[in-house]
Amino acid sequence: MRRTLAIGLAALLAAETLGAQGAPEIRARLIARGAPKSLADQVQKVVSAARRERLPTDPLADKALEGWAKRASPDRVLVAVRELHTRLGQARIAAAQAGLKPPPGGVVTAAAQALGRGMTAEDVRHLIQAAHGSRNAAAGLMVASSLAAQGFAHGVAAQAVEQTYQNGGTTSDVLELPSVTASLLARGLSRPDVGERILEGRPFRLDDSEVGSENGAVNRRALGRAADVPPGARGRSTSNPSTGRRTGP
């Protein structure tokens, strides 16, 4: 009996050691960047608690590193990390209620982000159910919260994603929505107009009357569907990176 207990104990210790080797240590990373040990310890506690609750921990680590990079006070960093921890927990519950059991980390992260941008748990559940699959759900939540951040009403943002999926759109189409809407807004269209276009399933085309004639050709190429533009004119890779001109001081 004593021998069996000793073997079991050794096995557990070995397993825990193996498990700990794969876990990123936010404490060490914060200290390496000059953060006080007290902050690093507190953040590590939050991350460890999240790990026990089966929540994704990368967003928590990122938030702590972000706060420290911006030289926010340790108290403020800790508050931000704890708030995110709470949102991740709420997001996990909402995702589980929508039928994802267990919810993938990417969906939980995207749902927490959506909740942080003012979307409700009901919005989150609805989007997940409409997305049919965790990959679509993560992309849909991400895009809906980005559209909300652009100033679109939450209902419109959620509906835009759902509509795109219902119209046979792919995850790639959904992921393109934020940059398309940003372009339309930059071209001078109002949010209601852009929202209407998305809900009608025609967000990617502009009529000549809607854009300045001098930029019409450029806009058409930028905003046309992937199938409408010549190969190499857009898309990923070095041949066509994003070249949105950023202006500043």
Add this chain to the structure above:
Amino acid sequence: MSSRNEWSHETQAYFDGERAAAEPPPRERPGADRLLRGVTAYAASIHAPGAELDDRIMARVRERGRARAHPSMWRWLVAPQSVRVRPVVLALAASLVFLVWWRDRTAELPSAPQLAATPTVLVRFELLAPRASSVTLAGSFNEWGTEGMPLTPSATPGLWAVTVPLPVGEHEYLFLVDGAKWMADPSAQAQVDDGFGRTNSVIVVGPRGVVRS
């Protein structure tokens, strides 16, 4: 005080209780009687041990037995042992190791979903900052590191630029100007509260890239 050797044999026999057999010599008799009376009085003053002594002794014995239990286990643990293990027990232990390891692996949920078959897209960032002496890009894609992604001056005066590979998905970022001033991207797709009193710029990268604005 007299030493024992000063008593005669008869007196010593008297002390031993052999009074009938021996009588001390007259000169020793008073001293011997005095000594015997003193010894008898002293013996009478001593409390005879009762049954509680046995109880106390046994309690101490049991206590010592308990105290030695741990050292005994420790000795067993540190001493070389010949361990015989049933293969089924070994298999169960190995299964336990795997299960705990697997549980920890799955508990560490990846936060970035795999959204595309080709997960990385090259994205160009630009900032017009004529008076800046250095500009770097920091964001959720590089753990907000402030040194790894410097922008370089482009052909257009005052324009800084860098092209970086980004995973498909949403990213928050800022520019760090002259190593001290955080600046949002004025032409970003969106700006969001960062939780630290500033705003972060947002970019959503699709598998087909980012639409020009």
